[in-house]
Amino acid sequence: MKKIILPLVTVALLAACSDSNTEALPVAPQTGDTLSSSVDAGVPASSSSVEVAPASSADALPASSAEAIPASSAGAVVPPTSQFTYVVPTLTELDPNRAYTFYGAELTGLDQFKYGRFEARMKMAAISGSVSSMFLYYDNSWEKENQPWNEIDIEVLGKAPSSWQSNIITREGDPSISKNTSSESKPLHDFGFDATQDFHLFAIVWTPEYVSWEVDSVEIRRDTLGMSRGSHADADQVAFLTENQSLRFNLWASKSVAWTGKWNNGIGLPVEQQIDYVRVYAYDPATKGFTLSWQDDFDGEDVDPQHWARGDWEMERVMLRSNNVIVENGVCRLILDYEAN
Secondary structure (H helix, E strand, C coil), rough: CCCCEEECCCCCCCCEEEECCCHHHHHHCCCCCCCCCEECCCCCCCCCCCECCCCCCCCCCCCCCCCCCCCCCEEEEECCCCCCHHHHHCCCEEEEEECCEEEEEEEEEECCCCCCEEEEEEEEECCCCCEEEEEECCCHHHHHCCCCCEEEEEEECCCCEEEEEEEEEEECCCCCCCEEEEEECCCCCEECCCCCCCCCCEEEEEEECEEEEEECEEEEEEEEECCCCCCCCCHHHHHHCCECHHHHHHHHCCCCHHCCCCCCCCCCEEEEEEEEEEEEEECCCCCEEEEEEECCCCCCCCCCCCCCCEEEEEEEEEEEEEEEEEEEEEEEEEEEEEEEE
């Protein structure tokens, strides 16, 4: 187990999902209560001894409307001296005589949650056109029709690695409704740093009364009961988040230039998102606090099959590929790469 000292960085501002009608599956700055700046990452997976107080309130950002939907082996840009072994050459130009296939990655959570606190210490990835994410997702959302949509997002978009987007996506389970209700943060939240250069602690907090987003233990946005967006049954998005959701992370490339930036035919690949650890806390309605349920430090040779699977479906410009999720040297690596055929 590793012991990690987490700095408390006063960050303010942004995470989430796509622009109008973008298909992508699947996350008022004010500082809230913070966790300890010295965090022991070696907590036993089944421990319930860690308590986290609820964060303080913050005004939410204005809503906007958008739609998103859910749902290798070449590797990562790393120098020869890197601790990692999975390496492919950087794609600097396309060979006109070859066809290229692009691959992304998803770490798909198997556990089902209704409320909780979800933390991940991550180094994000960005290349123009890409999406690097952490999100909660009701697994049947993509079916639409009579199925409701429930999703909470944190996303770093390739066009802007020094900012991020927060989002709640909902949809009433009514076949006559084609568009989701989205509340993606606009403008994007500003990190104040490049999220692809170092590890930072990201958190989504979901309770019956509010949803909040944090970076380095600082609350950046909070949506509360009673905030109304749209005219359907899901207009009060916090109230409408009633389905069990799974915790997921993915890295892929979007077709929406306005949302993620122009896709330069894969030039600059590969890139990777790295997850140092994940912590999941249960919500206690009596105290309105959180108790650690389990933690994954990715210290083994593969993902823990008790908690994780790998995505293997199409995500717009890429196919999610199982081989693009790698556990190596205490880090889970999600890789966006290519093959020349």
